[in-house]
Amino acid sequence: MISTVLVANRGEIACRVFRTCRAAGIRTVAVHSDADEDALHTRLADAAVRLPGTASADTYLRGDLVVKAATAAGADAVHPGYGFLSENAGFARAVTDAGLTWIGPPPEAIEAMASKTRAKALMGIAPLGEVTEADLPVLVKAAAGGGGRGMRVVRRLADLDAELTAARAEAASAFGDGEVFVEPYVEDGRHVEVQILADTHGTVWVLGTRDCSLQRRHQKVVEEAPAPGLDASLTRDLYEQAVRAARAVDYAGAGTVEFLVADGRAHFLEMNTRLQVEHPVTEAVFGIDLVALQLRVAEGHALDGEPPRPRGHAVEARLYAEDPANGWAPQTGRLHRLAVPDGIRLDTGYTDGDDIGVHYDPMLAKLVAHAPTRAEAVRRLAGALERAAVHGPVTNRDLLVRSLRHEEFTSARMDTGFYDRHLTALTEPAPDPLAPLAAALADASARSGRFGGWRNLPSGPQVKRYAVAGEEHEVRYHHTRTGLAAEGVRVVQADAGRVVLEADGVRRRFEVARYGDEIHVDATRLTALPRFPDPTTQLAPGSLLAPMPGTVVRVAEGLTEGATVEAGQPLLWLEAMKMEHRITAPVTGTLSALNAEPGRQVEVGALLAVVDGDAG
Structure with a gap:
């Protein structure tokens, strides 16, 4: 024991x-x-x-x-x-x-399957050798590990060497193993996987399928069980291949066999000899605890002859501290509050007041909804995310809500190219137009409670400015004999933490939380701006600022001040939260300043380089 x-x-x-x-x-x-x-x-x-x-x-x-x-x-x-x-x-x-x-599984099973090249060989699949134009597009992939690290899509043969170098560096940093290989890249397939659990007595359970097609940078964002819309023949093939992979290496413990489904066929990708991030959706559908079963298998207990029967549908969304509209740039800072509605499973490594640093993956939490049908589970999860309190750095919460409500997802027609097609529309700013006013009135109420706000003589309106989704919003309100007032709406209630407004006969309630200059009005994140801009923040055109805190890991070979660079040319690479981020020249011109060298740690907004454009 x-x-x-x-x-x-x-x-x-x-x-x-x-x-x-x-x-x-x-x-x-x-x-x-x-x-x-x-x-x-x-x-x-x-x-x-x-x-x-x-x-x-x-x-x-x-x-x-x-x-x-x-x-x-x-x-x-x-x-x-x-x-x-x-x-x-x-x-x-x-x-x-x-x-x-x-x-976990026996070391021999890990050895056979942890390397994707050896796993494919076991399943009778050979990786590409010398790549030609006819093979494009191809996928460069780390042989060890997962999570999208050490993975690059190559569409031009001229880019292959550079992407191989980048993939090796990222894989070595993330997994301690820089081996990579190249395989054909299947466009717009569905990422489907099979959960297995095996004991040391010869029993292998197949615990259904999962669909993990919504991905960014080859990392999963939304997962569900069972994978919707698979016919009986394809499901049977997936199960048979998964069991064949497990038995080929005398597997024991929890594992996942991953496939790309395209043209009605299942293409084997890899076997993950571990617990998956998305295992909670399988737990919800089968009513089991996979970690508890891992412990029992490790203690030598036998599984029952058949697994439990599945019930209903489960959907999981990964909440990341990142800005999807800005190249998925990871975000850091204080997580002031994280709370979700009742009935939603929350798996997280953070609690209120924790700091999100630069060293590790930016995932804050996983939210899981389970319901009798897929439509109910999707609706429940989208609503819970919309009502969740996520106070702190920018997150992908709005993207998740919109993704779950997108017609392509609700009708189960998604594939791995979902965000390539829809990211611009899904990240279009749509802040609540009343959120800045609610923030201003909450702040005014808090200040009035401390200092008093109404004056006996008429005065001009109070003006406050906020940044919301990269845009500046100015709001005006008055202190009156009966309380706070604003044009076009009726202020029903205004407290430091709650504001109730009535517009066009519709009454709405806003929950407001303020942390210094950072304000959260329901799901809208605002930043309070000073009354007058700071003249010291002006920067020269062509300035390249660090989009996130991180470490400079590489500078383009031979790059020095005075060099001529082309628009889009990679200049240097930052590593933040276990991912490499490429910093490119904004225009064609001359590199007039370079403030980066490998190993330098930078904060967000740090000046990395300046490119003087040809037109000045």
Whole structure:
């Protein structure tokens, strides 16, 4: 019997495993980098062990340090979570060699399937050799790990070498393994996967399908179970291939076999020898706890002959601290509040007041809705996201709501090209037109309560300015004998945290929260602006500013001040939240300033370079 589990991971998945362990009466141990010293998973565990440093390569990817932490803390088992070392056969062996129970598949199975090239060979699929024009487009893909890291779509043969270099660098940083391979890129297919669970007694459960087609940068955004619209023949083929993959490597534990479905056929992609981020939708549909079952399998228990019967439909959305309208740029800062309506499952590695840093994935939480039908589950999740309190940095919340309500998704006609086609429309700013007024009235009410606002003599209107979705909004209101007033609406109530307005006979209530200059009015995020602009913020045309905090990892080869650059030419690369972000020249001209060198850490808005355009 397992008594103490160390989770060799961080954030949401560590918290999720701890929850099941605690319910089972199992003690828990966390490991943490210096950046995660006060993270939620560190605080939730019964014990925590420091891994010195902040970079993943120095901390969560150091299997030797993690095993040493487990023995020091008295753990007798290790759960790898997902990402990091979860598909590292050497780490699994190190755990068992130390006399600890490995809560995962046998190292031999990991070795066979963790490398996508070896997995394809087992399934009789050969990767591309020398790439020609006839092969385009192709996909460059990391052999180890997942989550879209180390992955590049190449449409021009001239770009292949550069993309191979970038993919290798990103894969080495994320997984400690820079091996990549090239395969044909199937346009606009559906990403469908099969959840399996196997014990050490020969039983393999097939726990249905999931559709994960809504992706950005090859990372999943919305997932659901079961995958809608698959006919019986295709579903049977998916199940048979998944079981064949599991039995080929004597699999044990939870795993996922992934496919690209196109033209009515299932194309094998890979087998993930670990728990998936999207496992909660399968848990909801089958009424099971996959982590609890992982623990039972690791203890040697046999599964029942048949899995439970599925019920209803479940949909999951990943809430990211990122700006989809700005190249999916990750966001950092204080998460002031995160709360969702009742009836929605929330898996997160954050709580109110936590800081979102630059070192790790920007996922804040996963929200899961379960209902008797797909339409009901989708509607429930969209409504919950719309009503959720997400106070802090910019997130993809609005994008998720619009995606779930998009006709292509509601009719189950989506594919992996969904955001390529619809991102512009889905990120079109649509702030609530009354939100700035509600913010101003809430602020005025708070100030009036402290200092008094009404004057006996007539005075001009009060003016406040806010930035909303990149646009400036100016609002005007008055202090009157009977309270606050504004043109065109009736102010029914105005308190520091709640404003009720009536316009055209319709009464609406707004919940308002303010954190310094950052204001949240329901789902609208505003920034209070000063009365007069700051003249020191003026920048020269052609200035390239860091779009997010991060580290300069590369500068274009041979690039120096005075060089001539072309519009769109890559100048340097920033790494933030485990992803590389390319900074390109805004215009054709001369590089007059370069303030970046590899290893330099920059804050958002830092001046990286200046390009003087040919026209001046």
